[in-house]
Amino acid sequence: MSAPSVALSAAVPTQLFIDGRWRDAADGTFDVLDPATGEVLRSVADGSPADMTSAVDAAGAALAGWGATAPRERSEILRRTYEAMIAAKDEIAQLISAEMGKSLADSVAEVGYAAEFFRWFAEEAVRIGGELRTAPAGANRILTIRQPVGVCLLITPWNFPAAMATRKIAPALAAGCTVVVKPAAETPITTLYIAQLMADAGLPAGVLNVVPSSKSAEVVTAALEDSRVRKLSFTGSTPVGRLLLRQAADRVIATSMELGGNDPFLILEDADLDAAVDGAMLAKMRNGGQACTAANRFLVHHSVAEEFGRRLAQRMGALVQGPGTDPATQLGPMVSQKAADGIAAAVDAAVQGGATAILGGSRHVGPGYFYPATVLTGVAPDAPIVNNEIFGPVAPIVSVADDDDAVRLANATEYGLVGYVYSRDLARALRVAERMETGMVGINRGLVSDAAAPFGGVKQSGSGREGGFEGIDSYLETKYIAVAW
Numbered sequence: 001m002s003a004p005s006v007a008l009s010a011a012v013p014t015q016l017f018i019d020g021r022w023r024d025a026a027d028g029t030f031d032v033l034d035p036a037t038g039e040v041l042r043s044v045a046d047g048s049p050a051d052m053t054s055a056v057d058a059a060g061a062a063l064a065g066w067g068a069t070a071p072r073e074r075s076e077i078l079r080r081t082y083e084a085m086i087a088a089k090d091e092i093a094q095l096i097s098a099e100m101g102k103s104l105a106d107s108v109a110e111v112g113y114a115a116e117f118f119r120w121f122a123e124e125a126v127r128i129g130g131e132l133r134t135a136p137a138g139a140n141r142i143l144t145i146r147q148p149v150g151v152c153l154l155i156t157p158w159n160f161p162a163a164m165a166t167r168k169i170a171p172a173l174a175a176g177c178t179v180v181v182k183p184a185a186e187t188p189i190t191t192l193y194i195a196q197l198m199a200d201a202g203l204p205a206g207v208l209n210v211v212p213s214s215k216s217a218e219v220v221t222a223a224l225e226d227s228r229v230r231k232l233s234f235t236g237s238t239p240v241g242r243l244l245l246r247q248a249a250d251r252v253i254a255t256s257m258e259l260g261g262n263d264p265f266l267i268l269e270d271a272d273l274d275a276a277v278d279g280a281m282l283a284k285m286r287n288g289g290q291a292c293t294a295a296n297r298f299l300v301h302h303s304v305a306e307e308f309g310r311r312l313a314q315r316m317g318a319l320v321q322g323p324g325t326d327p328a329t330q331l332g333p334m335v336s337q338k339a340a341d342g343i344a345a346a347v348d349a350a351v352q353g354g355a356t357a358i359l360g361g362s363r364h365v366g367p368g369y370f371y372p373a374t375v376l377t378g379v380a381p382d383a384p385i386v387n388n389e390i391f392g393p394v395a396p397i398v399s400v401a402d403d404d405d406a407v408r409l410a411n412a413t414e415y416g417l418v419g420y421v422y423s424r425d426l427a428r429a430l431r432v433a434e435r436m437e438t439g440m441v442g443i444n445r446g447l448v449s450d451a452a453a454p455f456g457g458v459k460q461s462g463s464g465r466e467g468g469f470e471g472i473d474s475y476l477e478t479k480y481i482a483v484a485w
Helices: 049-068 073-088 089-100 105-126 163-175 189-200 216-224 240-250 273-289 305-317 337-352 405-412 426-435 471-473
Strands: 014-017 021-023 029-033 040-045 133-134 141-148 151-155 178-182 208-210 229-235 254-258 262-267 294-299 354-360 374-377 392-399 420-421 439-443 478-485
Touching: 014 049, 014 189, 021 439, 029 337, 040 089, 049 141, 049 178, 049 208, 049 216, 073 089, 073 105, 073 163, 073 189, 073 374, 089 105, 089 189, 105 163, 105 273, 105 471, 141 273, 151 163, 151 216, 163 189, 163 229, 163 471, 178 216, 208 216, 216 240, 229 240, 229 471, 240 254, 254 354, 262 273, 262 337, 262 405, 273 294, 273 392, 273 420, 294 305, 305 374, 305 392, 305 426, 337 354, 337 374, 337 392, 392 405, 405 426, 420 426, 426 439, 471 478
Parallel strands: 151 178, 151 229, 178 208, 229 254, 262 294, 262 420, 294 392, 374 392, 420 439
Antiparallel strands: 014 021, 014 208, 029 040, 133 141, 141 478, 354 374
16 A cells, blocks of 8 residues: 655645735744655645734725625636636646545545535625515615625635635625635645635635634634634534634624534435445545545444445445555545544444444554544444544444334434435435434435535534525625615
């Protein structure tokens, strides 16, 4: 599993992007590592609280002009960025695989998904509405208009460095907001590359600013304490989300939170097992399992649990593991040593607790942060591995008695992002879906993400929706104007 060296183009940006210019950080740089080797991929500008304040300065200064820009003009810039991303699809995919580790096939798919947010919100930018109606008493008029919320702080995770950035940037800019993006320290280069594409597409200086940093808490606090920042959108873990909500509460900053998940994959006894395994491969193995939408626990009717486990292990065991930048790779490394160690500890604890690893379960020895595809059977319903987000290529299978048992276990968590249901009976699957406490459900589908659909969870998986018609709402305020004539 030796990893070839990764050569990034010298043109790939690694500085701060503030007020339309690339600049160095006063605090120097931090290293972005290649997860396939553990070696330094590139050194990136390490933003400081002062740099964040400069970015907010730029966003604040650009706000009035961008908000007054014709919706069609904003739309065309987003559309041109979409076209630029599609044209540079292969280069962006290589960059994602290099810094995050996922397979090239997954990276290419991410670029297409990420670009689609620019196309979708280019179309929504020209459809921001308002309303005029007569008051019930008949004497006055009620006029409502929708205006940009203001300067937005967008904090993105490492697992989808392109898509999680564009899913926030596109609606914010479509609405007329200006933004500061703080990308994850593990994968900042992709976001910087997208910023360059937007500048080339004609985006005015200051509308988009990107501040990578190894000092996340300090730079985020600097932004949240700034009176000009009126909106926070965060994708990441629930514990960090709770901390940010507390900080945002001090200044009553509007928030959107896309947090952790513990996503159940239900297989009823009448399911088409071939289709269920196909769906499981998508829901579990896309991104190497490092996705908030990844199936975290398989709740399978006892009559088909053994056969499903056997078929899933056969498919997962056939995956080729290696560096994400190798075209032959189907399962890349985990993003960091910490991530790989955490997965190993969870699997070891499950096996010690009585589960059986019918595939994998042993650490890779050698360079890089690899963990093998693993299938666990005989997992207890209350085992820690089914109560905590795994974020890796591990499939724990829990046997259930019936639909009620499956739904009860599916809902026995503080999280509620997405669930999956497999059954040949659509009415039955819909009844189960309605009872699941999740923001999204895939019925006989292992992939639910779509730029045109509202993405988000309930309970401690977050608040608000990204994508779809609802995605732009978070970046708009409704103003009521009382009128009489």
